[in-house]
Amino acid sequence: MRICARSLLCLLAAPAFLHAREADDEAIPERRDTLRTVQVTATRRLRDTGLQMTRLDTLALRENISLSVADVLTQHSTLFIKSYGRATESTAEFRGTSPSHTQVLWNGMRFNSPMLGTMDFSLIPSYFVDDATLYHGASSLAVTDGGLGGAIELRTRSSAQEGLRGQYVQGIGSYETFDQFLRLSYQSGRHWSANTRLSYGTSENDFRYTNYDKKVDERDAQAGIVRSYHPRERNRSGYFDDINLMQDVAYNDLHGNRWGATVWCTTSKRGLPFLSVDYKDDSDFKNEQTLTAVRSVATYDHTASQWNIGFKAGYAHQNLGYDYHTTRADVQTDITRSRSYVNTVFLQATADLLPAPGWMLTASAATYYNHVRSWDRSPFHIGDNFDTGRWEGHATAQLRWRPRERFTMAAVLREDIYRTDMQVPIPALMADYLLVRPWQLTLKASVARNQRYPSMDDLYYKPGGNPDLKAEKGFTYDAGLSWHRQVGGYEVGGSVTGFDSYISDWIQWTPNTKGFWVPENVKRVHAYGVESSLNASTPEVRGWKAQLTANYAFTPSINRGRRVNSDDASYGKQLCYVPRHSTNFTVRLTWRQWELTYHWIHYSERFTTTSNETRYITGRLLPYYMNNVAVGRRFQWRNVHASLRLAVNNLFDNEYVTVLSRPMPPRNYALYLEISPLWKKHAKH
């Protein structure tokens, strides 16, 4: 009874402490069999002064080959992921802002589409990311501009293990889903390292579901209804076929110089699922998105005792296609056909200087040149949407100062220029104070201005693009506590942060009377709330070990913009598709070679209209709960390590949607077999 009461107390108390784990060190916990063991220390890095950031656990990124970064963020962060289902567009929203307010960097290069301004996280397999750090709110200014909600930094790392290593993962899942992943890594004498990753995922993704949006009437000869029922249907046109190949290579001369290069190629073909209210026959139509992308970054870093310098150069090409046409034999009808070609060139130089103890100065300059050619054919437009280039320049100076051992402060100043449009300088101030040393209880606070320049679609898209758009402007401040304690193998940590943000000139696309959409600076949004996290782990006791991570976010995001007219009921209402409450937790239990992982995810109701209508069933989406469980076993033989893992997604077979008229899969299963051969050199160890 006492145990039960304690458990319930823990259960009730959990949401108050929730938030993703903040890494206050460089170390990353990894799986014992294939990844190096890490030591967690609690050193406060000067570089991280005042930053509200979350580093995603490597275990989360490596849970299974089917996961995209969108899935990992859903399970392990306070971000809201708006997803249309597996292998369909998934965007991330920090702190009640929009997807375009989440900036994404890949190995230092901006990853958001310069054309759309957003990032589709479903296109990033989690196995292709070695390190993912989330910068919340003002903290994003430490890495990029435009992150009115925050920024996500994704990195790849070369192998840190000597010799040749291999890993192959085979996944087989429901709906004819097959995932293959191969990784080969090599390090020679600590100088050279190379890493090759290849993944191939295919699926029919034609799950069956009860379609509550339709009803079939069976009628008798007099046309009277005999019986009505909601039909069982299959997800139509939901297939996907994704291939990713990544190669990185690095050379370290062990005298402070390091050269590296990473190239990542993607080719993707994805059917766009039909709406649940679509009565057309999918065999008559092709509704498909294709993507061919190449991204590459080359780096040079020199590290000295008092200073570092780094240079980056990158190039990205993306060819995005969308085809929706009938496949009838007699007449070919293009409903929509669009192509966009995006080319980006990127250069960056960064320098860190430690002029005196407790001081750190960082300066960086970056430039991008984006060229987009976009054309389409639709009922509203024929021909080039636009064919133009845009140059961007970014400069940042960051000064960090630790006047006392417990107190650190930082100032950031950014200047951005787009074409000839010089932006107002962006300042940010951050500070932290160590309150209780044994608990590493630290008070953090930051305040910043920020702005996001319109995307190229916003400005140039024809018809509708608005070259007179202004940058969206934000002002945000936050304060919070983080803590971490390790006693006798038990470890507990967490954070609670309150934030308050004001965004003006929010860009919104609205249809004009001719039917096409036009962007305008119309909204003013007040987003505020709390983000929290809790993580805890036990030492190994009789072969048992437990780990808990939990996150909770309270994110009211209120429209305070001018009313369109006196009938406008959106003032003071929550933004569309932004939940007020987001919660998730992951429990991981291991016993000897066995492992059980349990995920629980919850989003509160989301409104689909700006006036938060609840009179219609389509006015809101019901609260969403998701339960996923996986059980696995590791095997260790002399020349090979292996693991077998069974995952059950949507354990309780919930029927749900995350976006109107987009059904999601019922309970489904996947089996993963991982094989890591131990070749000669390290098999001896």
Next chain:
Amino acid sequence: MYASARMSNLCMLSVALVLLAACNHSSPGLSEEDFSHQGRGVFILCEGNFQAGNSTLSYYDPSTRKVENGVFQRANDRKLGDTGQSITIDRGTAYIAVENSGIIWAIDTETFRVKGQLTAGQTEQHMINPRYVYVSNAEKAYATDLYAPYITIFNPTTLAYRGYISTAQPQAYGYSNTERIVPYGQTLFVNCWCYSRSILVIDTQQEAVTDSIVLSSWQPKAMLLDCHNKLWVLTDGGYGTDGSTSSFSDNVPHLYRIDAATRRIESDEPLDTDEASVEMALNPRGDTLYIINNDLYRMAVTDAHLSVRPFIKAPKDSQGRRHKLYGLNVNPYDGDIYLADAVDYSQAGVVYRYSREGQLVDHFRVGINPSCFAFK
């Protein structure tokens, strides 16, 4: 021992969380609501948002001034679909073309219950996105289409597919759209909106396109026949927004008057360009034309030009911002004018009801993007 107790706690916590997690909201399964609305009434079709599947149908009783929203779903326990385009009433049945769902619903105008439906899959692939329905008689109805180069023919009583009329038009930039149907004797006039300047002339005996009228302005969007058998056609002028060559056409809407018998264009009047004209309607006698051109204008069908001063000014707020009028129709039974305001296109729209003299009688909220009215 201490460690074991903690481990037990963790296990218990896990079990408790799993039990909590098992709680969930079930998916909606609504019962069918009974309606019985006899007498006069107004159906308001709300488009909803494209790709959201949230089109809805509202019903308004002009005598009691009571509005019922979402009646299709409430009466039938199913969604109306994605992008409701038009509603047409004939002999106690309302035909609702839901464009992006590829379906035409037939519902009872008193109970709102579904009597039948015609789906894209039933039409031997001749219907894709239905736009407008014209019921010729109890056995024959026509449906136009945004994409298909056919006009679908079906039985409006049984909703059975009967055949099609090929528009026999060369695709304009790949499109072969047909929009509204106006009957004149044994002729049907059908305007082609998408990248077109044509009005097709269809012989209902031959069930074939026999002629066409070519306009000087692009994209005829609305079409009516007045009491003098004059065809009024409103174009939107295409999508030229900045004069560049990559934009389509010149963006200048035109109002045409065409003699239905001779098919000769009798007048051609360019309209304001700062906002496209979206709709027009005739009064019950068919001798007065109403047009949305920012504000609402009224003109006798015998007038040479649209009046300079608006009949009803679009309401403005305290800061002078004008409501965007999105839909218009005139009640053929009492002459009341119904105007729809889409507000920000993502919330419940508002309908304004004016008397024939232009006095505001009522206003009420409906669904998202109210665009089409039908009267019984």
